[in-house]
Amino acid sequence: MNMQSIRNIILKSHYDREDLVHLLQLRDPEKAELLEHASGIRKKYAGDQIYFRGLIEFSNICRKNCLYCGIRSAHKGLKRYNLNDEEVLETARYALDCNYGSIVLQSGELESKHFTGRVNGLLNKIHQHTGGRLRITLSCGEQNRETCLRWFESGAHRYLLRIEASNPELYGRLHPGDQKHLYSRRLECLYDLKDIGYQTGTGVMIGLPFQTIADLADDLLFMKQYDVDMVGMGPYLEHENTPFYHLRNLLPGHFERFQLTLKMIALLRIMMKDINIAATTATQTIDPSGRELAVDAGANVIMPNITPVKYRQYYSLYNGKPFINETFPDLEQSSDFPGIKLNNQIAYGEWGDSIHYLKKQGS
Numbered sequence: 001m002n003m004q005s006i007r008n009i010i011l012k013s014h015y016d017r018e019d020l021v022h023l024l025q026l027r028d029p030e031k032a033e034l035l036e037h038a039s040g041i042r043k044k045y046a047g048d049q050i051y052f053r054g055l056i057e058f059s060n061i062c063r064k065n066c067l068y069c070g071i072r073s074a075h076k077g078l079k080r081y082n083l084n085d086e087e088v089l090e091t092a093r094y095a096l097d098c099n100y101g102s103i104v105l106q107s108g109e110l111e112s113k114h115f116t117g118r119v120n121g122l123l124n125k126i127h128q129h130t131g132g133r134l135r136i137t138l139s140c141g142e143q144n145r146e147t148c149l150r151w152f153e154s155g156a157h158r159y160l161l162r163i164e165a166s167n168p169e170l171y172g173r174l175h176p177g178d179q180k181h182l183y184s185r186r187l188e189c190l191y192d193l194k195d196i197g198y199q200t201g202t203g204v205m206i207g208l209p210f211q212t213i214a215d216l217a218d219d220l221l222f223m224k225q226y227d228v229d230m231v232g233m234g235p236y237l238e239h240e241n242t243p244f245y246h247l248r249n250l251l252p253g254h255f256e257r258f259q260l261t262l263k264m265i266a267l268l269r270i271m272m273k274d275i276n277i278a279a280t281t282a283t284q285t286i287d288p289s290g291r292e293l294a295v296d297a298g299a300n301v302i303m304p305n306i307t308p309v310k311y312r313q314y315y316s317l318y319n320g321k322p323f324i325n326e327t328f329p330d331l332e333q334s335s336d337f338p339g340i341k342l343n344n345q346i347a348y349g350e351w352g353d354s355i356h357y358l359k360k361q362g363s
């Protein structure tokens with residue numbers, strides 16, 4: 001296909017599955033053109049600025065056993081931790097000191113009364129201690145509707161729950177085939193969250209074992225159809241203490257997964273112009289300036305990890321997670337990256353709600 005006809009596809013107002021499969025395989029210079037187009041759309045429809053969310057990984061205890069994840073419950077050698085309430089509050093205050101408008105409370109998945117009650121208490125305490133100045137996003141796995149509602153009423157207005165893979169068959173191959181890991185349950189939870197009124201976020205991993213380009217095209221169509229408000233997607237990265245580690249030689253290389261991630265971000269930005277899209281930590285694991293490059297491909301959110309340093313090494317989803325030993329939040333380093341002046345574009349002190357969500361609320 002010549003350059004002009006590729007340009008015509010990039011500029012289409014609506015992509016079908018075939019277009020997406022084609023565009024996901026672009027190489028430079030056409031790939032660069034796609035990314036540039038997406039970056040322009042981000043600035044026009046999602047604002048000129050980048051929003052920060054301070055990420056607090058408050059516990060790595062998880063009841064699940066996803067085959068790709070380094071903190072799965074079967075990883076017995078891993079030290080498990082749980083920040084106490086005071087540590088979480090201190091970290092939330094730190095986010096305010098940094099002038100971040102928003103935080104994400106992330107953990108493994110637990111469904112005990114103790115856990116759900118504790119998260120509820122944390123939401124109340126954080127709002128009290130910070131005068132309601134922080135938007136709080138939760139990322140604590142699948143919960144029943146009652147719990148989701150309770151947390152919403154206690155002031156969690158956003159929720160992240162990645163679908164991981166929208167193809168049920170692929171989802172089945174990524175997870176144990178038991179009642180704890182049901183695709184149907186995950187989908188149900190995503191629809192509950194939206195119905196309750198959360199700004200909902202989902203996402204997928206890119207470059208997974210058994211995943212095809214057509215699966216990724218379908219992932220993009222899934223997010224559009226679900227009408228998502230926020231998305232976080234990043235490359236799949238191996239972890240040596242997982243069942244998937246032995247498949248590593250069958251996978252595309254890290255660079256390839258990274259390039260595919262940039263194209264996924266760009267295509268989603270073109271398809272859903274006013275949503276929030278995160279430049280994830282996993283992109284930075286492959287390339288030190290990965291998050292900045294993701295911003296250039298259409299992302300508009302960065303989640304600096306502000307988890308107290310002594311715990312960071314234990315939230316080990318995959319090998320090579322950056323900045324686990326630093327004594328400062330990771331941000332200072334990454335924004336030093338020459339040539340990309342993210343600093344000039346950062347919306348300090350702003351909540352940065354999804355414009356897509358706000359428009360739906362107003363309509």
Ligand code: 5AD
Binds near residue numbers: 235317318
């Ligand atoms: N590589 C990349 N991302 C991973 N996650 C879990 N394990 C891995 C891995 N090995 C992602 C999942 C999950 C999020 C918290 O981390 O998508 O939803």
Ligand code: SF4
Binds near residue numbers: 062064070108
């Ligand atoms: Fe637990 Fe999430 Fe890891 Fe699955 S991906 S094992 S639910 S932390």
